[in-house]
Amino acid sequence: MAERAGLGFKTVSRVLNDEPNVRPETRDRVLAAVAELGYRRNSIASSIRRSDQRTSSIGLIVEDLANPFASSLTRVVQDYARERGHLVLVGSSDGDPGQEAELVGEFGTRRVDGMILVPNGPDQSYLEEERRRGTAVVFVDRPGRGIEADTVVSENAAGVAEAVRHLALAGHTRIAYLGDFESIYTSAERLQGFRDAMAAFGGADPRHIRTGLHDPEQAHRAAAELFALDPAPTALIAGNNLITVGAVHALQDLGIRDRTAFVAFDDLELADLLRPALTVVAQDTAALGEAAARHLFERLADPAAPYRRTRVPVRFEVRSSGAIPAPGH
Numbered sequence: 001m002a003e004r005a006g007l008g009f010k011t012v013s014r015v016l017n018d019e020p021n022v023r024p025e026t027r028d029r030v031l032a033a034v035a036e037l038g039y040r041r042n043s044i045a046s047s048i049r050r051s052d053q054r055t056s057s058i059g060l061i062v063e064d065l066a067n068p069f070a071s072s073l074t075r076v077v078q079d080y081a082r083e084r085g086h087l088v089l090v091g092s093s094d095g096d097p098g099q100e101a102e103l104v105g106e107f108g109t110r111r112v113d114g115m116i117l118v119p120n121g122p123d124q125s126y127l128e129e130e131r132r133r134g135t136a137v138v139f140v141d142r143p144g145r146g147i148e149a150d151t152v153v154s155e156n157a158a159g160v161a162e163a164v165r166h167l168a169l170a171g172h173t174r175i176a177y178l179g180d181f182e183s184i185y186t187s188a189e190r191l192q193g194f195r196d197a198m199a200a201f202g203g204a205d206p207r208h209i210r211t212g213l214h215d216p217e218q219a220h221r222a223a224a225e226l227f228a229l230d231p232a233p234t235a236l237i238a239g240n241n242l243i244t245v246g247a248v249h250a251l252q253d254l255g256i257r258d259r260t261a262f263v264a265f266d267d268l269e270l271a272d273l274l275r276p277a278l279t280v281v282a283q284d285t286a287a288l289g290e291a292a293a294r295h296l297f298e299r300l301a302d303p304a305a306p307y308r309r310t311r312v313p314v315r316f317e318v319r320s321s322g323a324i325p326a327p328g329h
Contacts, residue, residue, distance in 0.1 A: 012033075015031070056113070057088070058077075058115065058296060060089070060091075061107075062093070067241070073288060074088075076288075077293045084297060091106070096120065100117070104130060108135065114138070114296045115127075115135060116296055118139075122183075123145050136303070150295040152295065152309075153312070154186070154312050154314055156314075162281065163279075166279070173201070174205065174231060174232070176226050177210070177236075178223060178243045179209075179212075179243070191211060194209075208229075213239075221250075224253075227256060235261035237265070238262070241266035257276075262279065266280070266283060267280045278320070282317055287312045288312050
């Protein structure tokens with residue numbers, strides 16, 4: 001490229017590194033050579049020459065990018081990082097601890113400055129090796145296990161407890177709950193919030209609690225089984241957005257959608273247009289993503305700072321009364 005521009009190597013390097021005091025006509029000659037030769041900067045090689053070996057890139061590992069929660073979280077982190085001159089590499093673990101570890105390894109080989117993870121599996125202590133290499137680590141949505149790190153989570157239990165109080169005060173005593181695997185932090189917290197809140201209203205019927213539901217099809221079957229009981233529940237709380245989809249379809253298929261009070265954890269697009277509209281416990285995904293990204297950049301600036309756990313409030317949004325229908329309706 002220096003030969004094509006008719007300039008010295010050091011001059012070309014100064015232009016590519018955007019150093020000051022380069023004459024405009026010299027810069028133009030170098031940029032013309034760049035365009036002609038199709039040159040691309042090797043950011044990894046450049047980072048090796050830097051004293052701090054930073055690559056201005058971070059990794060983000062979510063469970064499933066197709067899930068609206070994950071895609072929203074990704075957008076927030078990406079916007080925050082881009083404003084600070086960082087590229088975000090994103091991968092889906094699909095809820096598989098092995099795939100999570102594989103992605104961590106791949107991002108590590110690309111020398112990312114830090115990683116934000118929605119962790120899966122019983123142990124994230126393997127990340128200590130990445131930290132010894134200088135990689136910052138932040139967990140979001142769930143804390144990691146076997147390792148202490150900055151963590152950002154929602155007020156899961158409080159959100160479900162608010163849903164229980166809303167339904168109980170509307171007159172419901174038979175309130176059912178559908179949740180994901182209890183081994184998942186968010187699922188366990190939401191289930192505990194349900195049980196604790198129900199205890200104040202006489203306790204939950206064990207038959208009305210179904211967990212281990214990881215997709216809409218499983219939620220559909222569980223909801224159908226619940227409402228085949230005698231007596232059946234009069235109200236239902238769904239523990240996440242995928243469970244909500246399956247449960248809504250089940251209630252619709254059974255013809256009882258308008259006679260069953262329903263609260264969903266996580267908002268859904270167009271949920272307010274359903275009839276009746278869905279009352280939801282809405283997570284503040286923007287606040288979760290921004291807090292996680294902020295913690296990561298602060299950790300990069302001060303690796304020795306104490307670790308923090310940030311809890312982000314949820315919002316209870318009432319869109320239907322939840323009252324028990326009058327007989328015959």
